[in-house]
Amino acid sequence: MKLLKFKKSNFSLIILSLFISFAVSAQVGGWNAELSKESNEALKKMIETTPKLQTYLDKAYGYVIFPKVTKAGLIIGGAGAKGMVYKGKEAVGESGLKQATLGLQAGGQQYSEVIFLENKESYEHFINGRLKFDGQASAIAIKKGVSLDIAYKDGVAVFTQAIGGLMFEASLGGQHFTYKPKN
Numbered sequence: 001m002k003l004l005k006f007k008k009s010n011f012s013l014i015i016l017s018l019f020i021s022f023a024v025s026a027q028v029g030g031w032n033a034e035l036s037k038e039s040n041e042a043l044k045k046m047i048e049t050t051p052k053l054q055t056y057l058d059k060a061y062g063y064v065i066f067p068k069v070t071k072a073g074l075i076i077g078g079a080g081a082k083g084m085v086y087k088g089k090e091a092v093g094e095s096g097l098k099q100a101t102l103g104l105q106a107g108g109q110q111y112s113e114v115i116f117l118e119n120k121e122s123y124e125h126f127i128n129g130r131l132k133f134d135g136q137a138s139a140i141a142i143k144k145g146v147s148l149d150i151a152y153k154d155g156v157a158v159f160t161q162a163i164g165g166l167m168f169e170a171s172l173g174g175q176h177f178t179y180k181p182k183n
Helices: 002-029 033-049 053-059 120-127
Strands: 062-087 090-117 156-181
Touching: 033 053, 033 062, 033 090, 033 156, 053 090, 053 156, 062 120, 062 156, 090 120, 120 156
Parallel strands: none
Antiparallel strands: 062 090, 090 156
16 A cells, blocks of 8 residues: 555656646747737837837837846846847847946936837847947937937847836946847
């Protein structure tokens, strides 16, 4: 009888291990459906707040949306996020955002960020890891009712929308991006 109980528990353990390994491999190696959904919702909200963004979306060769960038700092700061990369209207991969800053800063905040890539050259720069923003690059913070008539700079236009938090900042830094194609 004890032998039968031992076998049942081993069998249960094996089934549980297989289930966990399949679930983990699906998350690590597969498509992140939740991130895709969050990205689409964030872009929709940004366009609802500022309808002019639809023009950028319609004309862009590609774009990247980070639904939630988390940023914090006290003299030295940093930010990070995961987002989706689109070529035309099709999701083609995922992206990571890392940012480091140094200067007068205190607090923390979260915001959504969309990067419109005007042409094939700027899109290729992004997916090949050559697009980096330095201290001179600026993003336009979108607010309800504000008219946006900015030109692309080097084939790139960046917009952010606050989600929450409070950050006082006069710092220098830059953003670096990674790209992982869709499997």
